[in-house]
Each structure stands twice: as C-alpha cells, then as structure tokens.
Amino acid sequence: MPKKIADILKEKGIPINFQYGGTAPEELVDREVKKEPDPRPKKLLNLYFDTLSSATVEFPYWYTRKWKELEGDIPVIRRATAMKYAFSHLTPTIFPGEKLVMGKARYYRGSFPMPWESEGYFLAKEDELYQAALKKGSASADEVSKFGSGGGNVTKSFGSVVSIAGKFGIREEEVPALIRLSREWVGKSVDDLRSKYEQMMPDYDFKEKIMRSVICMFESGFTLPLGREVINYYYPLQYGFDGLIEMAKERKAEVAGNAGGDGVIGMDRLYFYEAVILVLEGIQTWILNYAKEARRLAAEETDPTQKAEYEEIAECLEWIAHKQPRTFREALQLIYTIHIAVLNEDAISGMSPGRVGQILWPWFEQDMEAGRTTEEEVIELLELHRVKMTCIDCFASAGVVGGVLSGNTFNNLCLGGLTRDGRPATNRLEFLILEAGIRCACPQPTLSVLYDEKLPEDFLLKAVECVKTGTGYPAWMNNRNAIEFLLWQYGREGMTLEEARAFSIGGCLETSPGAWHELTLNGKTYEIPGGAGQPTSVGVHFLANPKILECVLFNGRDHRTGEQVYPAHNRKLETYEELWEVYKQYYEMTVDVLCRANNIQHDIWRKNNMSIFHSLLKPDCLTKGHHIGNLGIRYNGTFNVESCGTVNLINSLAALKKLVYDEKKYTLDQIREAILANFGFKTAEEVGNYSLVTQEKKEGGEVWDDIHTDCLLAPKHGNADPYVDAILKEYEDWFCDMCTKYESLYAKPLYACQISVSTHGPQGAVTLATPDGRLAGTTYADASMSPYPGTDRNGPYAIFTSATCWDQTKSQNSQLNIKVHPSAIKGMEGARKLLEMTRAYMRAGGFHIQYNVVDSKVLRDAQEHPENYRELMVRVAGFTQYWVELGKHIQDEVIARTEYEAV
Amino acid sequence: MNGKELKHHDCRNFIPVDVAKGICNVHKQMVLIDTPVCEKFRTLPKCKNCAHFTSDPNQDTMGTCEAEKTKPWTFADLITVTCENYSAK
Known part of the structure; x- marks a missing residue:
C-alpha cells in the first residue's frame, strides 16, 4: 500500500491541517438554512436536473445561409442581415408550466456553435481539419481540461446522440450539417483569420509555445469575445423596440452621406443605424414567433388553467415585442429576452444582468402600489427567472467551457451599492431577490453584494441568511475598492465619482463600469443603473504564475512538452533579486506577445464579427452611431491581464528565498532535482487525484523527504507572516503596475485581474512540483488570495492581514474563498459573526470574499456517490456550480480546502 | 416515409x-x-417534408431548397415552422 502524503505528514508532525478552529462533528452536517422552491419553479428546476446540454445547428444554419448570400456587402450590414434571418427562423419552444419563456435554442438547455468564431473543434476527431486544429497552441488547454461526467454534460456519445466539444450532445441527424457549416467557415472564421495575421508577428512561434505549454489558458478573440461585463437593459425598457427602431430610422436619415466631422469613421454611422434596424426587426420577429407558438398551444390545450397561461404568455410577448413594458412580469420577461438575444449574438460567458433589483424597481413599486401583484407572486417570478438563467449554456471549446468556466455562465446579479448621490441603493425588491435565491437554489444568476458601510444591517443579515444555505452566493464585493479602481482606470475616459457608483460586477468578479439612466414610467421618473463598458477579461488570459517560475528555474524549458518556451537566460540565479528579475523578464515577454496577438484577434472580430445588438444597448452607441468596434461604448479601457496560481508562486518564492538564498540550506540545483523527482511522489495523473493531501509516495521516494519537509515548512501565505507578506506586496506592486505598460487594440492601458475561475485545475495539471512543496499535476491554490489548502494555520483574520498587505484598489479584483463548516455559523450568533468577519475584511481593504458553507465529508461522499447529489452546489472561484458538473481536478481542490470549524 | x-x-x-x-x-x-x-x-414541418426539398443523391440527410433562386443547401431534419417557403408535400 503506497503511503499517502497525509500519513507521511502526520508521522512527521508537520502542522499541515485541513481543519482550523476545532474538529468537525463526525456525522455529516447539512446546511442550516434550507428552503424549497415554490411548486412551479420546483417543477421546472426538476426538469432542468433531468436535461442534457443540447446543441443544434439551427441558428448557425440560417445565419450562414444569409451571410453567404450577401457576399460583397458591408460587413456590419451583412452580419446584421444574417442575424435577423437567424433570429427570425429559430424554432420557438414553450415548456408546460413556464411563465417566463424563450431560450437560446429550441431545447430546454440548448445552445449552438458559432463557426464564424472558430470552426475547428466542431469537426469530428478523425476529421483532417480537427487534426490541423489540434496542432494549434490553442488546442492544448482542451487536452488538459476535464468536465464532470455527471449532471447534464454529454461527455460521451450514445445512441443517436453525438458528444461534441466535451460537453454538448447533438443529434446525429444534424452532424453532417455541422460539418458542412464548419467547412464553409474555414479560412473565414475569426480563429482562422487571426492565425493568418498573428503569424506576421516576428515572435509568433514564441506565442504558440506559450499556448502549448498552457502558460496561458486561452485566447478570447475567437472563443469568448464578449462578456465578463454588465449588460444594459435601459433603452428597450424605456423606449420599447418600436421606439428604438424609430430612433434609428431618424438618425439614419440625418447621417446618410454625412461624415459629421470625422473623416475616418463618420460615414460608418449610416451602416450602423441600418444594422440596428435590421437586428431589432429580427428580434421582434423572434419574440412574435414565440407569441404565435403560445397562441397555437393555447388553441390546442384542453386544460383551462394551462390554456389561460399560454394566452397570458402570448399577450405579454406581443406587447414587449413593440412597447415599453407595463408590469413587473413584462419587464422581467423583456430583460430576460434581451439577455438571451445578446447571448445568441456571440459566444459569451459572464454577461451579467447587473443591479436587477434597482433596474426593475419602477415596475415593482407601481405594481405593488396598484395592487397588481403581491410579493409572493414576484418571488415566484424571480425563482422562474433563476431557472431560466440556469438553463443557459455557453457553447465554446472544451478548454474554455471545461477548463476555464466549469460549464458555468457567470450571470452575476448585484445587490446593494450606492445611488448616484451616495445613498444606499438597496430596496425591498432586493430582499425578494435574496429570498428567491434562498428558495430556488441554483447556479444562475449568481448573486453579489456590493458591500458598503452605508448598507442597512437587515439587508446584510438577509444576505448572510442566503450564504448559510450553502449556495455559495452572495459573494461580497467591496464597493469602495471598486469605485477607487474605476476612477483610477476610467478617469482618463471621463468617469466621475457619481458615475463610478453605477458600476456592477461582470462575470464572476470583474469590476465593470456603469452609467445612470433616467427612466420614466407612467409619468414618474426614476434613475436606474446599467453597464457602460466593453467586455472585460478580454486581453491576456490566465497566466500560470508558478509555471513561469518553473521556466525560470529550468532556463526557459517546459519539461512537460519538452519545448524551449523562453529564450534561455543562462543565468546562475545566484541571488533572490536575480531570480526575481528573470521572472519579471519572462513574465513581461509573455504579456507583451499575448497582448499583441490578442489585439489582432479582437481587431478581426470587430471588423467582421462586431456586436450590434449588444452595442446598441450600451451608452453611447445609439447616440454616436457607432458600434463597439468603433468605440461607440462609453468606456473602452476594459482589457486586462489575468493571472492564476499567485499564492503558489508567492509560497514558492518564499521557500526559495529562505532555503536557498537566506539560509543556504539547499542549492538551487538540489531544489531543481527535487522538483524533477516530484519530491519522491507519483504524479497526480497516476494517482488519479489532484489535491496535495492524497498524493502517494513512490517506492524509494523517501530520499526526498527532508527537502520536501523543509519546502512545506517554509513560510506560507495567509498566516500574517511578514516574511511572505513582503514577497506578496512586492509581487503585487510590480504586477499591477506592469499590466498598465501594455496597450489594447483600443489604445487603452491594460490592468490587473486576479481571479482563477477554474484554471487552477488545468494549469496545475501542467506544472511540475513547485518549491513550496506542492506536487506535480496537483491544482494550484484557488483564487488569488486564498491560502494553499492546509497551510493557513492562524485563522481567518491572519489571512485578511496577509491578503491586504497590498493596495487592492490597483487591481480590477482580488479573490478570497473560505470554506466554513455549517456548524461554525449556526444561529443568529453565527450569522452575526460571519457578517462581522466579512466587514473586517472589507474594512481592511479586501475586495472580495465568499464562503463555501459545507461539510467536507459531504463533498467526499458526493464524490463517491454522485447519484445522490444531483442538487449539491459548491462555490469554486467566483461562481457556484453543481458538484456533479465539475471536473475532478476542481472537485479534489474544493475538498482539500481548509475547513473552518469556527469563525 | x-x-x-x-x-x-x-x-x-x-x-x-x-x-x-x-x-x-x-x-x-x-x-x-x-x-x-x-x-x-x-x-x-421539416425540410424533408417540404415540396421544395430535393434530397442529395449521395447523402440523403442533406439536400437543396428549390424555393429560393440561389438554391441553398439544407438538411432533411431542419425544422421549418418559421420558414416562409415551407410547403407540405
């Protein structure tokens, strides 16, 4: 029986604990707060649980058919017409019991590929084109990304169903059409064109090596070009689609033939307004096709209740296809419809609804005052909204959907924050949103509290009640930090303090600019927030910090691929300063080449595949007459540099500094040998588990015990240890500043983004053992401020001290996740402790904290018996996901996190 | 059928x-x-049930829509409840 690291550590008396603050009870402990969805959403949620992720080629077929027909036309018109044609031809499906209707595709959990973005991975494995795609660096992340095989993921083909992109099922009858569609986009897709033009960069081969080594997780220009941003529902909510079409027609007449003082893109306004009209007409037809379907079903229905419900659906859709909504239900249906329409325009994750409680407040207030609705009815609608949002699937490659997103779509709904004039923005509807989130626990929309000292205590305690359900939401975001960051990054684009207060979170925790809008409903005026920026987390995606250190230690070579990724530095690394200097050089080379490649990708995207519907929703596209690619959107400095594995990097630097440079106990060569020997352990792949604690010793591996013990005992992040905190501060000061040296295609400086999403799984999988004692192939610490599992020995307040040793307002975000045993926060006393702990972190300057309230034993049991846990959700890093839909790397990592038995 | x-x-x-x-x-x-x-x-309504659909002799799941001048390719199982040219066989 091979020895496991947990046993070895125990024998050695090394204080690496996976519980802090006591010992968990022996029995399985469930979450304290548990409510049931109302009957209607429960039925629809149960249907979701039994539904497979299903893809269809309907949308791409109609889109491509029209696109081909318009060859030679102006790209924005060609795209808009193709979009109109596709929307107009989607098959409407309405499921019995639904009040909110419509979807991305005809299936309940439907989606579709967009071969105009990238076509390679849609092709069957034996296909020659797929083989060619595999040779591209971008395919490397696919190989190391794993989906959970449970839930609705179709990870294997069966019967007449073919598995594609590792997650989606498609009917075999549609596969020949998919292949044909894919072939039609060869040489024309954003992916193929970017490949052609990226090769004009002199260091293109270097960039491809970076991708093959998975030092960078993915590229967004042809995978997820939009998202991690906040949508803006204002214009359709205020004017209705008819009003917007009228407005575009008027503007079109004004600008036709006029440059308007802009000799470069002034003339483009005509085409943009025409494109707006075309797309809006397509969306109207799409909505009205659903209305017709509701009428058809009503005509055939024998049950009078269901018949009446179909008729209500038809009336609602027939109205919102043209006009400003009249009721809360119509407004909710409209924002959901807008949301889905945007998601159908492009491959998107993290299109966040924003501050929905504040956006829909006018309808809620007026319906309540008029007695048109009740709070219970509103909660039911909000629960239904949760189910519909949970049904959203994002179709992209396996590496992106599995390795980065874990199948999640990151529709973040924010609560709290401040009004334009600095008052708490919470309202009664936000309480109901929390209540719906408690009753109808499902991943979407995930919730975030924009925490501000001014927010009322009862609201914060309601949010804590929601946390105690174990859903992993709401996450807590520091309102003040975000505002400071926004003013720093967007002040140069004219952002004021008042406008900064309109922000919300895009995706999991990407601070995104917003704007205030005056909305009039029945003669009463309100001010509502909405997104006002381009997508964020477009730029340089997830750099594997420990992997870059590995390359520094091994003279630029990646031992996994055998490639010389970086030019050999040939330095002896005799001092810590020299090591750090080379690290920064390699890192900056990486950011530089990826930034340029990314700029080419997004430039091709904006020329051929620009967003039109998404653009017109955001200020100031309709006013300026320009889409996103022509800088129509108000804030454009949104591109960033994302990192992953920060804590393993910091812990490794601390170990090297202490053991090699300060104490000189080992030479760098001895450390290198130990790393290559994986400290005498088998690889994680061999063991079949990806957390440190379960790794097994090789026979004869004991010779590495001393060095491994010392590496594990070296100072670790999260213990308020000034030795390691100083290293973190030096890293952060450099990193946040370094990012701003690089420029996006929109000629704006980049900035730091520090989240891991799921990338700490696959990027850990490609990384050798690290000097901090982490073993080869195991996951990195999650997030950016979470301690490595079992190494936080001084409690949560020590973590806070370490995590706030640097100025977090210089980064778009930072991320800290803490796993808490349900018994640690029991009752009102436990709730208040959790709130005080959260408050303490926010006051110290932390940006984000989130809690996984779960008994680790439940997770272990769920891993062994997934069939019993279809509904179990956990928080990963910025998102909540069903346990059974997570890949094993991430499951192992969540289990391994330190569990707090007391707070 | x-x-x-x-x-x-x-x-x-x-x-x-x-x-x-x-x-x-x-x-x-x-x-x-x-x-x-x-x-x-x-x-x-699906293409395969439409009078304008001509099946591909080499691959019967694929075919051509004869209703349009450009005679675009299509496939037998494409649902056509929203197609303005659909005409039941």
Missing part, C-alpha cells in the same frame, strides 16, 4: 427537452425521441 422511420421529434405534438427526449403534448408525458410514435402523430 413509413411509420418505422418516424421519430418523436418528427411530430408536431413533441416539445423537445433535449437531444434524447421531450414532452408529448398530447399524452403530457416524457418520451424518448428514438422510440416508436403513436397514432396521434402529426407531421412537424
């Missing part, structure tokens, strides 16, 4: 939940797509 070839997703009464199953709106129950249809079957 004979009855043996028909699948539930060829039926107008079928509400597709996913690629394997859906709800029969007549019997109000979940049915697998690839199981025999019943006597209540009603043809769902």
Whole structure:
C-alpha cells in the first residue's frame, strides 16, 4: 500500500491541517438554512436536473445561409442581415408550466456553435481539419481540461446522440450539417483569420509555445469575445423596440452621406443605424414567433388553467415585442429576452444582468402600489427567472467551457451599492431577490453584494441568511475598492465619482463600469443603473504564475512538452533579486506577445464579427452611431491581464528565498532535482487525484523527504507572516503596475485581474512540483488570495492581514474563498459573526470574499456517490456550480480546502 | 416515409427537452425521441417534408431548397415552422 502524503505528514508532525478552529462533528452536517422552491419553479428546476446540454445547428444554419448570400456587402450590414434571418427562423419552444419563456435554442438547455468564431473543434476527431486544429497552441488547454461526467454534460456519445466539444450532445441527424457549416467557415472564421495575421508577428512561434505549454489558458478573440461585463437593459425598457427602431430610422436619415466631422469613421454611422434596424426587426420577429407558438398551444390545450397561461404568455410577448413594458412580469420577461438575444449574438460567458433589483424597481413599486401583484407572486417570478438563467449554456471549446468556466455562465446579479448621490441603493425588491435565491437554489444568476458601510444591517443579515444555505452566493464585493479602481482606470475616459457608483460586477468578479439612466414610467421618473463598458477579461488570459517560475528555474524549458518556451537566460540565479528579475523578464515577454496577438484577434472580430445588438444597448452607441468596434461604448479601457496560481508562486518564492538564498540550506540545483523527482511522489495523473493531501509516495521516494519537509515548512501565505507578506506586496506592486505598460487594440492601458475561475485545475495539471512543496499535476491554490489548502494555520483574520498587505484598489479584483463548516455559523450568533468577519475584511481593504458553507465529508461522499447529489452546489472561484458538473481536478481542490470549524 | 422511420421529434405534438427526449403534448408525458410514435402523430414541418426539398443523391440527410433562386443547401431534419417557403408535400 503506497503511503499517502497525509500519513507521511502526520508521522512527521508537520502542522499541515485541513481543519482550523476545532474538529468537525463526525456525522455529516447539512446546511442550516434550507428552503424549497415554490411548486412551479420546483417543477421546472426538476426538469432542468433531468436535461442534457443540447446543441443544434439551427441558428448557425440560417445565419450562414444569409451571410453567404450577401457576399460583397458591408460587413456590419451583412452580419446584421444574417442575424435577423437567424433570429427570425429559430424554432420557438414553450415548456408546460413556464411563465417566463424563450431560450437560446429550441431545447430546454440548448445552445449552438458559432463557426464564424472558430470552426475547428466542431469537426469530428478523425476529421483532417480537427487534426490541423489540434496542432494549434490553442488546442492544448482542451487536452488538459476535464468536465464532470455527471449532471447534464454529454461527455460521451450514445445512441443517436453525438458528444461534441466535451460537453454538448447533438443529434446525429444534424452532424453532417455541422460539418458542412464548419467547412464553409474555414479560412473565414475569426480563429482562422487571426492565425493568418498573428503569424506576421516576428515572435509568433514564441506565442504558440506559450499556448502549448498552457502558460496561458486561452485566447478570447475567437472563443469568448464578449462578456465578463454588465449588460444594459435601459433603452428597450424605456423606449420599447418600436421606439428604438424609430430612433434609428431618424438618425439614419440625418447621417446618410454625412461624415459629421470625422473623416475616418463618420460615414460608418449610416451602416450602423441600418444594422440596428435590421437586428431589432429580427428580434421582434423572434419574440412574435414565440407569441404565435403560445397562441397555437393555447388553441390546442384542453386544460383551462394551462390554456389561460399560454394566452397570458402570448399577450405579454406581443406587447414587449413593440412597447415599453407595463408590469413587473413584462419587464422581467423583456430583460430576460434581451439577455438571451445578446447571448445568441456571440459566444459569451459572464454577461451579467447587473443591479436587477434597482433596474426593475419602477415596475415593482407601481405594481405593488396598484395592487397588481403581491410579493409572493414576484418571488415566484424571480425563482422562474433563476431557472431560466440556469438553463443557459455557453457553447465554446472544451478548454474554455471545461477548463476555464466549469460549464458555468457567470450571470452575476448585484445587490446593494450606492445611488448616484451616495445613498444606499438597496430596496425591498432586493430582499425578494435574496429570498428567491434562498428558495430556488441554483447556479444562475449568481448573486453579489456590493458591500458598503452605508448598507442597512437587515439587508446584510438577509444576505448572510442566503450564504448559510450553502449556495455559495452572495459573494461580497467591496464597493469602495471598486469605485477607487474605476476612477483610477476610467478617469482618463471621463468617469466621475457619481458615475463610478453605477458600476456592477461582470462575470464572476470583474469590476465593470456603469452609467445612470433616467427612466420614466407612467409619468414618474426614476434613475436606474446599467453597464457602460466593453467586455472585460478580454486581453491576456490566465497566466500560470508558478509555471513561469518553473521556466525560470529550468532556463526557459517546459519539461512537460519538452519545448524551449523562453529564450534561455543562462543565468546562475545566484541571488533572490536575480531570480526575481528573470521572472519579471519572462513574465513581461509573455504579456507583451499575448497582448499583441490578442489585439489582432479582437481587431478581426470587430471588423467582421462586431456586436450590434449588444452595442446598441450600451451608452453611447445609439447616440454616436457607432458600434463597439468603433468605440461607440462609453468606456473602452476594459482589457486586462489575468493571472492564476499567485499564492503558489508567492509560497514558492518564499521557500526559495529562505532555503536557498537566506539560509543556504539547499542549492538551487538540489531544489531543481527535487522538483524533477516530484519530491519522491507519483504524479497526480497516476494517482488519479489532484489535491496535495492524497498524493502517494513512490517506492524509494523517501530520499526526498527532508527537502520536501523543509519546502512545506517554509513560510506560507495567509498566516500574517511578514516574511511572505513582503514577497506578496512586492509581487503585487510590480504586477499591477506592469499590466498598465501594455496597450489594447483600443489604445487603452491594460490592468490587473486576479481571479482563477477554474484554471487552477488545468494549469496545475501542467506544472511540475513547485518549491513550496506542492506536487506535480496537483491544482494550484484557488483564487488569488486564498491560502494553499492546509497551510493557513492562524485563522481567518491572519489571512485578511496577509491578503491586504497590498493596495487592492490597483487591481480590477482580488479573490478570497473560505470554506466554513455549517456548524461554525449556526444561529443568529453565527450569522452575526460571519457578517462581522466579512466587514473586517472589507474594512481592511479586501475586495472580495465568499464562503463555501459545507461539510467536507459531504463533498467526499458526493464524490463517491454522485447519484445522490444531483442538487449539491459548491462555490469554486467566483461562481457556484453543481458538484456533479465539475471536473475532478476542481472537485479534489474544493475538498482539500481548509475547513473552518469556527469563525 | 413509413411509420418505422418516424421519430418523436418528427411530430408536431413533441416539445423537445433535449437531444434524447421531450414532452408529448398530447399524452403530457416524457418520451424518448428514438422510440416508436403513436397514432396521434402529426407531421412537424421539416425540410424533408417540404415540396421544395430535393434530397442529395449521395447523402440523403442533406439536400437543396428549390424555393429560393440561389438554391441553398439544407438538411432533411431542419425544422421549418418559421420558414416562409415551407410547403407540405
């Protein structure tokens, strides 16, 4: 029986604990707060649980058919017409019991590929084109990304169903059409064109090596070009689609033939307004096709209740296809419809609804005052909204959907924050949103509290009640930090303090600019927030910090691929300063080449595949007459540099500094040998588990015990240890500043983004053992401020001290996740402790904290018996996901996190 | 087309939940797509049921839409409830 690291550590008396603050009870402990969805959403949620992720080629077929027909036309018109044609031809499906209707595709959990973005991975494995795609660096992340095989993921083909992109099922009858569609986009897709033009960069081969080594997780220009941003529902909510079409027609007449003082893109306004009209007409037809379907079903229905419900659906859709909504239900249906329409325009994750409680407040207030609705009815609608949002699937490659997103779509709904004039923005509807989130626990929309000292205590305690359900939401975001960051990054684009207060979170925790809008409903005026920026987390995606250190230690070579990724530095690394200097050089080379490649990708995207519907929703596209690619959107400095594995990097630097440079106990060569020997352990792949604690010793591996013990005992992040905190501060000061040296295609400086999403799984999988004692192939610490599992020995307040040793307002975000045993926060006393702990972190300057309230034993049991846990959700890093839909790397990592038995 | 070839997703009464199953709106129950249809079957408009569809002699799941001047390619199982050119055979 091979020895496991947990046993070895125990024998050695090394204080690496996976519980802090006591010992968990022996029995399985469930979450304290548990409510049931109302009957209607429960039925629809149960249907979701039994539904497979299903893809269809309907949308791409109609889109491509029209696109081909318009060859030679102006790209924005060609795209808009193709979009109109596709929307107009989607098959409407309405499921019995639904009040909110419509979807991305005809299936309940439907989606579709967009071969105009990238076509390679849609092709069957034996296909020659797929083989060619595999040779591209971008395919490397696919190989190391794993989906959970449970839930609705179709990870294997069966019967007449073919598995594609590792997650989606498609009917075999549609596969020949998919292949044909894919072939039609060869040489024309954003992916193929970017490949052609990226090769004009002199260091293109270097960039491809970076991708093959998975030092960078993915590229967004042809995978997820939009998202991690906040949508803006204002214009359709205020004017209705008819009003917007009228407005575009008027503007079109004004600008036709006029440059308007802009000799470069002034003339483009005509085409943009025409494109707006075309797309809006397509969306109207799409909505009205659903209305017709509701009428058809009503005509055939024998049950009078269901018949009446179909008729209500038809009336609602027939109205919102043209006009400003009249009721809360119509407004909710409209924002959901807008949301889905945007998601159908492009491959998107993290299109966040924003501050929905504040956006829909006018309808809620007026319906309540008029007695048109009740709070219970509103909660039911909000629960239904949760189910519909949970049904959203994002179709992209396996590496992106599995390795980065874990199948999640990151529709973040924010609560709290401040009004334009600095008052708490919470309202009664936000309480109901929390209540719906408690009753109808499902991943979407995930919730975030924009925490501000001014927010009322009862609201914060309601949010804590929601946390105690174990859903992993709401996450807590520091309102003040975000505002400071926004003013720093967007002040140069004219952002004021008042406008900064309109922000919300895009995706999991990407601070995104917003704007205030005056909305009039029945003669009463309100001010509502909405997104006002381009997508964020477009730029340089997830750099594997420990992997870059590995390359520094091994003279630029990646031992996994055998490639010389970086030019050999040939330095002896005799001092810590020299090591750090080379690290920064390699890192900056990486950011530089990826930034340029990314700029080419997004430039091709904006020329051929620009967003039109998404653009017109955001200020100031309709006013300026320009889409996103022509800088129509108000804030454009949104591109960033994302990192992953920060804590393993910091812990490794601390170990090297202490053991090699300060104490000189080992030479760098001895450390290198130990790393290559994986400290005498088998690889994680061999063991079949990806957390440190379960790794097994090789026979004869004991010779590495001393060095491994010392590496594990070296100072670790999260213990308020000034030795390691100083290293973190030096890293952060450099990193946040370094990012701003690089420029996006929109000629704006980049900035730091520090989240891991799921990338700490696959990027850990490609990384050798690290000097901090982490073993080869195991996951990195999650997030950016979470301690490595079992190494936080001084409690949560020590973590806070370490995590706030640097100025977090210089980064778009930072991320800290803490796993808490349900018994640690029991009752009102436990709730208040959790709130005080959260408050303490926010006051110290932390940006984000989130809690996984779960008994680790439940997770272990769920891993062994997934069939019993279809509904179990956990928080990963910025998102909540069903346990059974997570890949094993991430499951192992969540289990391994330190569990707090007391707070 | 004979009855043996028909699948539930060829039926107008079928509400597709996913690629394997859906709800029969007549019997109000979940049915697998690839199981025999019943006597209540009603043809769902699809290209293969359209008078304008010409099947590809080399691959019968693919074909051509003769209704448009450009004669675009299409496929037999494309649902055409929203197609302005659909004409039942």
